[in-house]
Amino acid sequence: MSTSTMYRSHVPTRPRGRSGPGRVDAGDRAHEAAADLCGAVFGSLRRRDQREKGLQYVRGLLATPGRKSIRNIAQQIGGPAAEQSLHHFIAGSTWDWQPIRTALSQYLEQSSPLTAWVAQPMAIPKGGEHSVGVGRQYDPHRGQMFRGQQAFGIWFTSADVVTPVGWRLYLPEEGPSADGPSSEGPDAAGFEGGERSGETYEECAVTGVLDAVRQVAVPPRPVLLDIQNIGTRSTMNRFADAKLPVLARISPAARLLVTDPALPGHGAGTLAARDVLQNVRALRTPVEWADPMYPGQRRTSLVAAVRVMMPDPSPARRRHLTLLGEWTDARSMPTQLWVTDLARPVPVTPAVLLRMTKQARRVSATSARSVQEVGLRDFAGRSLPGWHRHVTMASVAHAARCLSETGMPVGRDLL
Secondary structure, eight states: OOHHHHHHHHSOOOOOOEEETTEEOHHHHHHHHHHHHHHHHOTTOOSHHHHHHHHHHHHHHHHOOSOOOHHHHHHHHTSHHHHHHHHIIIIIOOOOSHHHHHHHHHHHHHHSOEEEEEEEEEEEEOOSSOSTTOEEEEETTTTEEEEEEEEEEEEEEESSOEEEEEEEEOOOSSOSOSSOSGGGSHHHHTOOSOOOTTOOHHHHHHHHHHHHHHTSOSOOOOEEEOSTTOOOHHHHHHHHHTTOOEEEEOOTTOEEEEOOTTSTTTTSOOEEHHHHHHTTGGGOEEEEEEOTTSTTOEEEEEEEEEEEEOOOSSGGGOOEEEEEEEESSTTSOOSEEEEESTTSSSOOOHHHHHHHHHHHHHHHHHHHHHTGGGTTTOOOSSOHHHHHHHHHHHHHHHHHHHHHHHTOOOOOOOO
């Protein structure tokens, strides 16, 4: 019996609603996709009862209206007894979430080959003092302060799929316990490489991406860091050491060296990234791109790319990079600035680079619509492992919804 068949045999299915003769509605398709996907990616859960609870939780995330708390999910599937059981499964168990995330990425790669990894911050507004990582935080996407948690999501993007597959929670300083009771902590469960209280915002984001991507046995694909001002020397060096191509947002004030003798600014020492781009305005070319925020609409931006180098005390680390600028108004400063090592060994045109950055806009469009639908922000508790298990189940639910909406085949045991 296949794993997927076992799931259908032992877990009650959702009653089927129909929108017409012989037609299954979107909710039913998502629940069927969840059964098949859970059957494929829950192989690391050794006990059958854990796999069944995992499927119950994923289906609960898909079916529960409003906030996806453990209590609300339990009300959908069995009441108080189910609540205690699900709470233990998420917050008090010892199963490792990383193998499930890895299996999810591998499953998606088999279904629709990866185009690029995209990393984005996710702000989680929360009050009170009793959730792990809660504090006064800065949301770089909105440019404002808020109270709550700050997480970094690693998204799998392909021609057909946009879904999160990895997460890391920012713990800027000592606060509420990150581990909860000792039996729930990462060390007690035997996990390594978890979040460290006090690591910088940049360290948290980069480590989260590298940990997620290195676990997956797929050919190296570009990593798009859609995080404000993260294209620093430290970030670019870490990705170079990991041999992962990267395209990262850079601060307009970041200091760079122009390396092309034919361009303005060569030999002038370090210049701000915005000034490097403004000096080559005459080289801008129009590039048309499809806007994921508004399906069917196409837009045109002006784009220029300049070969640069980041100053580094170590000559061995003075690598050639490409600075990419995008203008939506020819009379203004560039609105988007990126730095990348993708130009070598095969040249990549500015048009290709610009369209690649729009993968981040695809993620933004998807997350604005679907993150709340599967409860990615809804975990409440002091347990860091509990938070990770919840967002892992929510990521599986998100992928199931995505696969059902795109009509892609599911139900294969790919692992």
